Amino acid sequence: MTDVTIGAEAPALDPALIDRLTRRVAGSASGRTVPTTAPFTGAPLAEFPACTSADVEAAFARARKAQRAWAAKPARERAAPFLRFHDLVLDRQSEILDIIQWETGKARRHAFEEVYDAAAGTLYYARHAARLLRSARTPGAMPMATRAYVRRRPKGAVSVITPWNYPLALPVGDAIPALVAGNAVVAKPDTQTALSALWAIDLAVEAGLPEDLWIPVVGEPADVGDALVDGADYVAFTGSSASGAAIARRASEQLTGCSAELGGKNPMVVCADAAVDWTVEGAIRACFSNAGQLCIAMERLYVHDRIYDEFVPKFAAAVRDMTLNARFDFSADMGSLTYQRQLDRVVKHVEDARDKGATILAGGQARPDLGPMFHEPTVLSDVAPTMAACAEETFGPVVSVYRYTDEDEVIERCNDTDYGLNASVWTRDLARGRRIAERIDAGTVNINEGYGSAWASYGAPMGGTKRSGLERRHGPEGLLRYTEAQTIASQHYVGLGGTPGMSGETLARALTLGGRLMKRFRIR
The missing domain is CATH 3.40.309.10 (Aldehyde Dehydrogenase; Chain A, domain 2)
Known part of the structure; x- marks a missing residue:
């Protein structure tokens, strides 16, 4: 194994870039900050505002306000910024590769996996979201007389909580399908690797995503964790099985949906x-x-x-x-x-x-x-x-x-x-x-x-069984988890109560015969 330490050729992060990214954090009512250090050296790296539960609540208020106009846009319009985001990620890869390495200490080849994943996974949803979210006809209660369709409505404001090990790929992979589906996102990246997530948010805004739709908060789980669950219409979490179970329990108390990708052996x-x-x-x-x-x-x-x-x-x-x-x-x-x-x-x-x-x-x-x-x-x-x-x-x-x-x-x-x-x-x-x-x-x-x-294989679902997780990211499931299915049905020609004056007994016989005929002729 080669023994090589960091030399003078190591690229320093631009202080102006760090300042611009840290300003994207929702804010800190306490005025406190939290520092990070570089795993390669142990030297100081960045300093972020330390958010409180009040900051999280304020972030959700901003996000909900922005989400209403965003949800009203057609899915193709919502996807357009992310087609540009795909290109910007690839064009600016040197910058984000340096950030990822400084924050995580990983090898550059493994940092590049994140760059590729952030671009390719985004492209899948930008290309396919309109089709996946399209309203779909479904058989009605009575052939010809009932017309029904299912439409997909965004959940509203979503919490995306991600760990430090893949600080670009995981925030992007969970937030972008939520955004394309018409939601706003309040994102909580791990503090150690927050710069990578902030870089992605900054790039998405440059690509055309309106402000306040993807709002980052930084803070310790004890300070912001409950507020991130309590304020959300859906929670997407990646982390340990113990933490995932705690989030699922708290979300269930409010009947809030959640997904979780957790540990593995x-x-x-x-x-x-x-x-x-x-x-x-x-x-x-x-x-x-x-x-x-x-x-x-x-x-x-x-x-x-x-x-x-x-x-x-x-x-x-x-x-x-x-x-x-x-x-x-x-x-x-x-x-x-x-x-x-x-x-x-x-x-x-x-x-x-x-x-x-x-x-x-x-x-x-x-x-x-x-x-x-x-x-x-x-x-x-x-x-x-x-x-x-x-x-x-x-x-x-x-x-x-x-x-x-x-x-x-x-x-x-x-x-x-x-x-x-x-x-x-x-x-x-x-x-x-x-x-x-x-x-x-x-x-x-x-x-x-x-x-x-x-x-x-971004068109296929990704996730775990047993204590490895709930729900799925990637594929149609990775998008549709951020939506509510709404069924709209209209009745025509004949009411479900029969024709005027029809007795209950006659109606029962007619429906029984209709049910048998529909089975025989495979109408149902």
Whole structure:
């Protein structure tokens, strides 16, 4: 692993840009501010107004006022700014790549995944929203006599609460479909990575989104969390399973809808016929993208007995050869962790496994020589159920490898978890891959890929089962969750009560006969 620290070539963030972005925060009634530091160096990075519940309430008031005019526009007009937003993201990628790296410490190649996702996911909704939101005819109560259609109405003001690990992709991915659907958004990004979300909001306004439709607040969950749920007509949350459950409970008290993408302990199955070299390369990305701080990353690797002794040594050697550095170029295979608490958790899981008899095949050490929060990508074997790394989500650059012999056995082991977010199957036999995939309890399963195939299929839903989440982002579901279905039906020619003077008995006989005929002739 390459030992390279930040040099003089590191691009400094423009103070004028930081000032412009921080001014977008809703404001702070308390006058307090909260600082952030750069994971690469520990040096001060930015300072934001610390919002209060009163600031959140004021943001919702502004958002609701702006939303009324926005909702009255046709869907194609609402989508137009985001067609321009797509181009601006790609055109200005160097600027946002620097911001993401300074805020998160991730490698530039992983920061670029966010840029691509923000652009491509936006384009999907900008292209398809008008069709997905179009009113649709539906069979009425009485053929010919009843005409019914369903229209989609925006929820109103939506809370979008996003974490620090993907600070551009997640705020954009949740807020933009809400906006295109006709809602306003009050957004709460993680404080550490708020600049990335503020950059996206600033760019959307430049692209033509009216002010006050996407309002950011910054603050500690204890200060603003309840107000973000209580003031919203819908809550979109990404984060831990514990926090998601707490938000869902509070939202349910007000009968407010919510979606949540939460944690995962994702399995990867390497079949006996997998292409070894291709699978090794794919496993590197599946396990160590964003230093493993990815809810859909692989943390459990099940390798068939017939291929285990070839695959695992090659995989461990490739992990040992990974390049770690804090450069602002594409030379690093992996960057830094973002928070001290994440580094502490990684160290705890690795030390616990080592102390209880696990074997470290690669990595295993923090790397303060590279930066305050670097940790080597780590591969463990001989991991037992008593070890934290076995069942708990690490959310860091640690993967455990296990040997298996039977398809039914590996599926049972994949499903032996409270989580069900993502999974991965590697095989030359696509039919086998699909058969295994369909038996795994996960919201998405990738074949011969770790996570990107399902995630970047923007027309398909993305989300988890069990304690990994509620509802879905992406696809039609990712847009329609922000709407209320309204049915409008009109009656013509014949009333549902029959013709004037018709008795109840006659009406019952007529409806009975009509029901039988409609079934026979497949009218219903």
